[in-house]
Amino acid sequence: MTKVTTPTAAESAIRRVWKSAQMYIAFHKDQNKRKREEPKLWPPKNGSASLHDDIAEQEAIVVVKTADPEGSQDVQIKLHPNRIVVRRDADKWWQGVAVDDHSVTVRMSDNTIIEIRHDGSIKRRSAENETHVEADGSIFKWTPHAEAMMTDDGIEMSRRTDDRIAAITHDGVVDRARKR
Incomplete structure (x- = not known):
């Protein structure tokens, strides 16, 4: 039998990447259906949101704050009716991950795309x-x-x-x- 150990407080602190998460509803259009330059972000009181069919109109977003702004960036998790998108403004490594019913796709900072499909196949495309x-x-x-x-x-x-x-x-x- 394998013994499962939990990290000590010191080990957990060393590995901490994220410090907080906040859910928002992003309204991309005003009440007159005109597109806003910047979406209006509203934090739902109960932390729950319906997923709107038209993401150009409204999105549910979770903003995850980094524990170390010097070494990492905040992450946005966008919840769409057909996929989940995780994105960040990174100069290196990954910039976005999209998860849908068939695949997981990763966009790297050099615009390389890596797609892992439902059948186990992998496609890597770069310039x-x-x-x-x-x-x-x-x-x-x-x-x-x-x-x-x-x-x-x-x-x-x-x-x-x-x-x-x-x-x-x-x-x-x-x-x-x-x-x-």
């Missing part, structure tokens, strides 16, 4: 390249210089460049110039 790990474990990679693939069992691999194709298959190894 320079794209990588897919399929649900069966197959891997596909596209860069400006080459396109590569490996099957889920690792037996077959291929690489294509503008002028060459190389592959390892059940039948052997191929490496030749590409026909144009």
Whole structure:
């Protein structure tokens, strides 16, 4: 049997990232249905909110304050009827996470997008390249210089460049110039 230990007060203080959370309703339009420049934030008295169908009109938001403003940023958790969005204004690491019924998607500060889908597949897209790990474990990679693939069992691999194709298959190894 594994013994579960709880951290001491000193250990908990060292790891503390967040200090408080406050729920708000963000009204993006005024009573005359005109879009506001900045949403009007209202803290519901009972801490409960219905999720509006039109997020351009109204959103439920939880603002989580950082415990260390020098080392981290506050986070906003936006509760939409079809997904949950966690965002922050970070110069490095992640800037946003969206969770919906099918996937978890992360936006990094360099605009790289990482998507983990319901079937276990992963897609990573950046300005320079794209990588897919399929649900069966197959891997596909596209860069400006080459396109590569490996099957889920690792037996077959291929690489294509503008002028060459190389592959390892059940039948052997191929490496030749590409026909144009």
